[in-house]
Amino acid sequence: MALELSATAEPPGWRAWLGPIRPAFLLLSICCVLLGAAVVHWTRGGVDWQRLGLVMAGALLAHAAVNAFNEWADFQNGLDARTTRTPFSGGSGTLPRHPQLAPYALSLAIAALLLCAAIGVYLLWQEGPALLPLGLSGLALVLSYSFWLVQRPWLCLIAPGLGVGPLMVVGTTLALGAPHSAAAWAASLPPFFLGNGLLLLNQFPDLEADRWAGRRNLPIVYGRRVAAGVYLLLLLAAFAALPLAVLAGWLPVPALLGLLSLPLAVFAGRRVWHAPDRIETLLPAMACNVALNLAMPLLLALGLWLS
Template identity: 45%
Template sequence: MASGVLKGVVRAMRPPFLLLSPLCVLLGIATAVEVGVTPDPRLATLVVLGALLAHGATNLLNEYHDFRSGLDLRTTRTPFSGGSGALPAQPAAAPAVLMAALAGVGLSIALGVYLTLQAGPGLLLVGLLGVVLMVAYTPLITRSALLCLIAPGLGFALIQIGTHYVLTARFNPELFWVALTPLCLVSALLLINQFPDVEADRAVQRGHLPIRLGRPRAARVFAVLVGGAYVAPVAAVGVGGLSAGLLLALLPMPVAGLVAARVMRLARRPQALTPWLGVNVAVVLTTLLLLALGLLLV
């Protein structure tokens, strides 16, 4: 594979954003520890690998579909939206990006089958839903406002839930309270990142929330999701009976509230939102890390 093509594939995978996957695995490890299980390092390593493969494959498929549809040529890229720009800069890499994406899908499925055999059939539903989200996100899910809103967060919540099951061979009801935080935060992250691309996305028949409702109303949904992400740890402690260490995740809440206020204020000026997209990424990563550390260390 030529150097330029290889660089295009790596860039299209969007490596800086892959950090979300191991953080959600760490959160699944933390919930397993919380219910008294000592994680098997070998299984935990395989889960991290599978999560990274699935996440990377999803990014590659998204980049390939957006290049083929012409969307990449319409967007104004920012560090957090509009795609990586890898394929417009290196069109010859498109077949390699597709092959790498399909390889990632295949390998993540193979790992999922192996982990299912190790942990039990309960992982099968989690894995099947994950595969559907991975493969259908760009060509199908982005056409529906509701599905497009829920799917990103659901995918990363499934990483946490699946990790927990692999390590414990059971679903503990209280872990679903914890899963609400990545669900809300990641869905909010993808929602705000859609704001700069409304016109370009509309031109290729996407139908996400900022297109359907307009940016100001979508900004209010963003604020509700952010609020829900920080209500979840309180509910996990108060209702689910989990460790009060989860409340460590509330530390970034003032910054998250500031981001939500700025998004609502600047909703009609998406170019002015770019610095806040970066702050939001930092809030998401910090909150998920603190959520896991709150269970592991407190």
């Protein structure tokens, strides 16, 4: 298939060379690292900005690696040829348009992962073994998501949230020299629940293609209606976790700024619940869902900075 496509493939431009890492998707990692930095600012009164830059680079490299591995895997197994892409699902479409870039995508994924690991080793040397469990978990997540986790419905559900929630938020606080704290873990819960919901909703349009490729995510195994219910529970959990953390004293009152993103959740949740099988109706909900995943951690981070 790749050889047949390459005969009519257009020459790749600069966008194609960046395509496998899905640059727009990397904004979520930036928001979550900034949230971790805000926790450190609130608990310790200051942030090492140079170290923060290094942590940000590591997080972006990890996210780029998992995206590139996913692009390569979906092209190799033929899934890309069966997927109807939307702005939020179905991959970037880079490799179907430029199949000659498939080896490059794999090399890019490996290089990004190795650079991320090198940054992790340096931070481990600087901060000690507290980072090791999170670092190893992050590497395992990047390597296994596209090749193993996508066949296990409940692990596939929570893997994205683990990546952008505890691994990024708590990992950032530890890399910046802060000890384990209830504040860090509490701040990581909204991105955890929302990140799971982000990938879950993005699986809705790809149900038939993913089933053909042998994947076993929640929409495939239980249907879109059940998956819609799980999505609503994830939204509820994200918006319940924040006030509960404030009531417990783990986060300050200004952290409740994160609740300003609630209208986005209401809009997305209503659309998903009332029309889980109508993809054209879900597209505005998917756009709103992306905005929610960016807005809530940023508003929560702003509240912590203001504290």
